Amino acid sequence: MGDRIEIITAPLVNVRVTSNLNSFMAEKRFDRGLNIADLKGRLELITGATAGNMTLQVYNENDEPVCALSDDDALLGSYNVEENYRIHVNDPSKKEGEFEDLSKVEKFELSEEEYAKRNDSVKSYLMKNKLGKYNAEEQARIDEERIAAEKAEEEKANTITVGSxxxxxxxxxxxxxxxxxxxxxxxxxxxxxxxxxxxxxxxxxxxxxxxxxxxxxxxxxxxxxxxxxxxxxxxxxxxxxxxxx
CATH class of the missing domain: 2.30.30.190 (CAP Gly-rich-like domain)
Known part of the structure; x- marks a missing residue:
């Protein structure tokens, strides 16, 4: 109970989400009116951790521990979770990096020759309708516009000096x-x-x-x-x- 405080603030809060299962970090917005059990359900979809096994630890912007979201019936807004704080999800039932190991995923591979023979592919549709890179004039115009935009951006950047x-x-x-x-x-x-x-x-x-x-x-x-x-x-x-x- 000591971790929870009464707060009056915005109904939504932006937080960063990390977990012990993968290396990526997600930025998400949650309603402070969510109870912790519902929050775990949403974090399950984001991280792959199991809601029933996960523990949640909150860190501030200096990566210092703030509190643990330990009461499933409590509201997120009753904890000290501020803008851009980090919620770390830990699921000891799963192996670290389990969802990033692609070595066990069976891959479907199609050769260029086989792909070119298909009539239901994106390539077939673009070629039939002369779209994108299969329309030489249109592609040339797109390339010219891109090059002109990149040149204009570079010229403008050259007028902006550090320290100004x-x-x-x-x-x-x-x-x-x-x-x-x-x-x-x-x-x-x-x-x-x-x-x-x-x-x-x-x-x-x-x-x-x-x-x-x-x-x-x-x-x-x-x-x-x-x-x-x-x-x-x-x-x-x-x-x-x-x-x-």
């Missing part, structure tokens, strides 16, 4: 200001990305993603955006303009 003040505008988000901390390619998405240390906690990370660090920033102050969304210049922090007047 900047303003960031992305659709659906409020305007942010901060400092350019990174300019280049990243491991989690293709293309060029600009790492920003925001003036306010309006980011999504601390300058690291998936365990790889690109720059230093407090949690929620780091963000990665496309070059097209960034303008560098003499952008003071919001509120400083009024102070100067």
């Amino acid at each position: 003040r900047c303003e960031v505008k992305t659709q659906g988000d409020p305007t942010r200001r901060g400092v350019v901390m990174y300019n280049g390619k990243v491991h989690f998405k293709p293309g060029i990305w600009i790492g920003i240390k925001c003036d306010e906690p309006m980011g999504k990370n601390d300058g690291s993603v998936g365990g790889k660090r690109y720059f230093e920033a407090p949690m929620k102050y780091g963000a990665f955006v496309r070059p097209a969304n960034v303008e560098v210049g003499d952008f003071p922090e919001f509120g400083e303009e009024e102070d100067e007047m």
